[in-house]
Amino acid sequence: MLKLSIFKWVPDIVQGYQRDLRIRWALAEAGFQYEVMPKAISELKTPDYRKLQPFGQIPAFQDGDLTLFESGAILLHLAAKPGARIDLTGSEGLSKVTEWVVAALNSIEPFVMNMYEIELFHANEPWAEMKRPQMANMLNYRLKDLEAYLGDRSTLLKTFSVADIVMADILRGVENYGYLKRYPNLQRYLKACLARQSFKDSYDAQMAVYKLNEPSEKEKQRQMAAASPKAD
């Protein structure tokens, strides 16, 4: 059986943006059945969970005896796995789909993470106000290149692939903050990806878990405090 570790619940402000969604989406496209393993935020820092995910993050994945973390690696594992309903490599082979999965994760997402850091967590801090124009410039620099690459394509490779899953999942956050306004190709591409039934079903499934497990206000505060990054 395939097993996917997910959050039992996350704060409202970030709901719908946890990376197990990428894996749910690929599993739905492939038609693979799987079991979810909901984890409380406090469980992620335990030695048992660290054996699955050394950085204490979601998602972690199990395929029989194989344990895997990193959404990009899990997606590429699923793209190479026999028995899928559609070819999730994009019909150009595993090296080419790896290229675009890595491009999404290393050439686009780091700049999007910096956008979230400012807009979601530090919007009103003095350093954030000073840095915002430079952050926006770096992000636009990459979006502009991606816009040019895409042209009128509706998929990054010949056919829909796990690279589209990760790229669309990254871009929907970017769109929320208005950064796709200048890029009609990116808007059209994103809309086509998110129109797939497998995305909608996966999004609904993620949100349903959070709704089911919504804690009391007091418990919410406790979990958010426990989740803050501390290096020492």
Next chain:
Amino acid sequence: MLKLSIFKWVPDIVQGYQRDLRIRWALAEAGFQYEVMPKAISELKTPDYRKLQPFGQIPAFQDGDLTLFESGAILLHLAAKPGARIDLTGSEGLSKVTEWVVAALNSIEPFVMNMYEIELFHANEPWAEMKRPQMANMLNYRLKDLEAYLGDRSTLLKTFSVADIVMADILRGVENYGYLKRYPNLQRYLKACLARQSFKDSYDAQMAVYKLNEPSEKEKQRQMAAASPKAD
């Protein structure tokens, strides 16, 4: 023939940290012969080069008719390529080496890129001074988890792999800025990786190209101005 696009020359302050080094290192470990294709910084923005690398970056790679960009994707392609002198997958299969390559690129490197952004390019700006403690905290948070995972291992997987190449290449920059002082396992791991003859040879080969092609002072200024990111 394998072909690797590299910089003809880069400014002194960043020399030795271009990502073609990761590919040279893997090619040397594998014992694969290759040809380098030196590019002037101005060439990277041309339509011809964008066909190889849509973001106008180094490296790009060619293996016969297959063109590839993203250092992580090229490394994974080489790990899967038959005929290598050693098994660059780390003896645990392609999914597991993909996991650690992606971890290096998406869970460690984005925080290292933010370190460079401050320490190398904006050290004295007011926002950088304000943001440094938070940047350091986020980076340490990931380094601490990696330190715990490594323990007394000398490789991320059972044996040396392309994941060690990319992780060590990232960590040597971190060490230069003093961020490994608290982490004896990371220091020992990095030292073991960088002691490999294939790293030393690849580093020397990268630096030799820059030395050979060193431009006049006036030309240096022109190239640096042309390389600045502009989104519009």
